[in-house]
Amino acid sequence: MTEDKVDLARAECAMREFLTAVGVDLAAQGMEETPARAAALYAELFAGLHTDTQDLWADVLTEKTDGLVAVRSISFHSICEHHLLPFFGTAHIVYRPHAGRVAGFGVFARLVARMAQRPQLQERLTEDIAREIEQGLGAEGVLVVLDARQLCMTMRGAHAHGTRTTTSTCRGGFREDKMMELQAWQMLGERNHGAENISLS
């Protein structure tokens, strides 16, 4: 997996060069080991680039159910692809099983984490999670909502402290059947297609 794909020595060297180029005196500041630590950290933060999701759907269960399933408030952290600053928050998933195919709840938390382990946009992360549930699990309908804080909106740029960004996507049957979509939003405690009732952890 990651170990085979990541050239840690090269990453460390580049990190040393980068920090020196932006004016950090690594020796004087006692940061000798920082390039190595940072290289290993980014390998970990981006580990999802080198893994697929087949294992997650290997143990799908079949139950006599066609009711909506919601997994709410899955905390996640990811890295903004524009600035390499973190964005983090909670993911909320609702799906309608096809032919009783359901996955263990823990699978959804692992799926969110894996999709987040790469440079991301919040909108793409939302779509990545939904596509996996639709295709990997074969769900009939999927709603995914992500509620986040983007450090690149607060530490730089707009300096818009306290801003929360909410993204959503609806797939399959939820897109075709408005009543079903409404039910899915209601599973998240939401009645007006906004995100006021969805709280960050």
Ligand SMILES: Nc1nc2c(ncn2[C@@H]2O[C@H](COP(=O)(O)OP(=O)(O)OP(=O)(O)O)[C@@H](O)[C@H]2O)c(=O)[nH]1
């Ligand atoms: N839609 C979306 N925008 C993002 C995301 N992450 C970062 N951004 C925004 O992408 C923009 C790209 O950054 P820059 O090209 O540096 O933009 P800027 O001119 O500095 O703009 P501001 O940051 O808005 O002042 C910024 O507005 C970020 O807030 C994301 O996940 N989704």
Ligand SMILES: [Zn+2]
């Ligand atoms: Zn950014």
